[in-house]
Amino acid sequence: MVIENKRIRSFVLRAGRVTAAQERAILEQSPHFGIVLDSNSGNLSFNLSKVFGRIAPLCLEIGFGNGENILQLALKNPDRDYIGVEVHRAGVGHLLNCIAQAGLTNIKVIFHDAVEVLENYILPGSFDEILILFPDPWQKKRHNKRRLVQKKFIALLASRLKPKGLLNLATDWESYATQMLEVLSAQPELKNRAANNRFISRPEWRVLSRFERRSQRLGHSVWDLSFERL
Numbered sequence: 001m002v003i004e005n006k007r008i009r010s011f012v013l014r015a016g017r018v019t020a021a022q023e024r025a026i027l028e029q030s031p032h033f034g035i036v037l038d039s040n041s042g043n044l045s046f047n048l049s050k051v052f053g054r055i056a057p058l059c060l061e062i063g064f065g066n067g068e069n070i071l072q073l074a075l076k077n078p079d080r081d082y083i084g085v086e087v088h089r090a091g092v093g094h095l096l097n098c099i100a101q102a103g104l105t106n107i108k109v110i111f112h113d114a115v116e117v118l119e120n121y122i123l124p125g126s127f128d129e130i131l132i133l134f135p136d137p138w139q140k141k142r143h144n145k146r147r148l149v150q151k152k153f154i155a156l157l158a159s160r161l162k163p164k165g166l167l168n169l170a171t172d173w174e175s176y177a178t179q180m181l182e183v184l185s186a187q188p189e190l191k192n193r194a195a196n197n198r199f200i201s202r203p204e205w206r207v208l209s210r211f212e213r214r215s216q217r218l219g220h221s222v223w224d225l226s227f228e229r230l
């Protein structure tokens, strides 16, 4: 993964522990279940339609962490294809291992900054669904600018959805939930699917990830949002 320097990132790469099994999975499973972006061949070089060798509804998960949600979704919905983008090395290795063990053919992993992937490699109207579950809340005021859910990024995501495509989010941080609601509601191509134009109930497909379990232990509430591309 090559990271450009200048822009404000939604993540900080930490040296955290990566197990030998996760490193091995990155080395051995990336050729099978990873998508390697070719930065030399220029923008939009990445041909999504060839990735799975079939035409099926396509879902993107941004920042999948350990991959609990995308893995379960891929297992339960063999008629849909899934792409997960993550920058956290241990999480990428973990998910690659799980995919290889389950022998799944409807899920691929991109080890890269999702903002760059969407800006440079994905054509408009590509996805039926985009998930951003518990994005880093960047709680301190001076760090809020690092939050993934901002006007510019949501405009980019809206453009990468197909008409009637869904953008589903969750957060356990109230001020971020409010920001998400404001930013998404202000995006003209998006329509809130919540009956009260605010938040939806917890969707049944969402599994309890390690991150969410921790958040529960801390007594946090969770806000779910679901918007449709007009």
Ligand SMILES: C[S@@+](CC[C@H](N)C(=O)[O-])C[C@H]1O[C@@H](n2cnc3c(N)ncnc32)[C@H](O)[C@@H]1O
Binding pocket: 010, 011, 062, 063, 064, 065, 066, 085, 086, 087, 088, 091, 112, 113, 114, 115, 132, 133, 134, 135, 136, 148, 209, 210, 211, 212
């Ligand atoms: C708080 S964790 C939540 C993980 C997971 N979605 C869950 O619900 O358990 C947020 C994740 O987003 C990833 N992330 C943050 N910014 C990202 C970006 N620009 N591109 C890809 N992943 C990103 C982080 O590495 C981290 O693993």
